[in-house]
Amino acid sequence: MTTKTTTAGIRDNKWLLSRLDFLWSEYFPEVSQTNKVFIRFGRYSKYRLGSIRLDRKTKSSFITITAMFKDLKIPAEVVDHTIGHELVHYAHGFSSTNPRLHKYPHAGGVVEREMKERGMGYLHQAYKCWVKKYREKLKREYE
Numbered sequence: 001m002t003t004k005t006t007t008a009g010i011r012d013n014k015w016l017l018s019r020l021d022f023l024w025s026e027y028f029p030e031v032s033q034t035n036k037v038f039i040r041f042g043r044y045s046k047y048r049l050g051s052i053r054l055d056r057k058t059k060s061s062f063i064t065i066t067a068m069f070k071d072l073k074i075p076a077e078v079v080d081h082t083i084g085h086e087l088v089h090y091a092h093g094f095s096s097t098n099p100r101l102h103k104y105p106h107a108g109g110v111v112e113r114e115m116k117e118r119g120m121g122y123l124h125q126a127y128k129c130w131v132k133k134y135r136e137k138l139k140r141e142y143e
C-alpha cells in the first residue's frame with residue numbers, strides 16, 4: 001500500500017493536487033473532466049472538512065479542504081477520504097458540469113456506497129476510525 005499515500009514532506013496545495021490526481025486516475029478513471037478543477041486548502045474548519053462548488057462564471061469547480069488537514073498527525077487517508085468524497089459529488093454532477101445523477105448529493109448514503117464500490121473502502125475505514133476519536137476530542141473540549 002506504499003503507493004497509495006505519501007507520508008513525507010509538507011502538505012501544501014501542490015500536495016493536495018497530487019492526491020487529487022492520484023485518486024481520480026485510480027478510482028474515477030471513467031469520469032471525464034468536463035471543466036477545470038482546482039483544489040486548495042481553505043480556512044481552518046473543525047466541522048466542514050471539505051467542500052466542492054461550481055463557479056457559474058468561469059465554469060470551474062473548486063474543492064476546498066480544511067486547513068486543519070495540514071497537520072501531519074492527521075492520517076493522509078483521512079485527507080484522501082475527504083477528496084474522494086468531493087470527487088463522488090463531482091462524478092454525480094454536483095458542483096460540476098457533468099450530468100446530475102440524482103436529486104440530492106447525499107441521498108441514501110450514496111457517497112459512502114459509491115466510495116466502497118470504487119475500491120475506496122480502506123479510506124472510509126480510516127476515516128471512521130479517525131472521526132470517532134476526533135468527535136470524542138471535540139466533545140471533551142466543550143464539556
Ligand SMILES: [Zn+2]
Binds near residue numbers: 085089105106111
Ligand atoms: Zn458531501
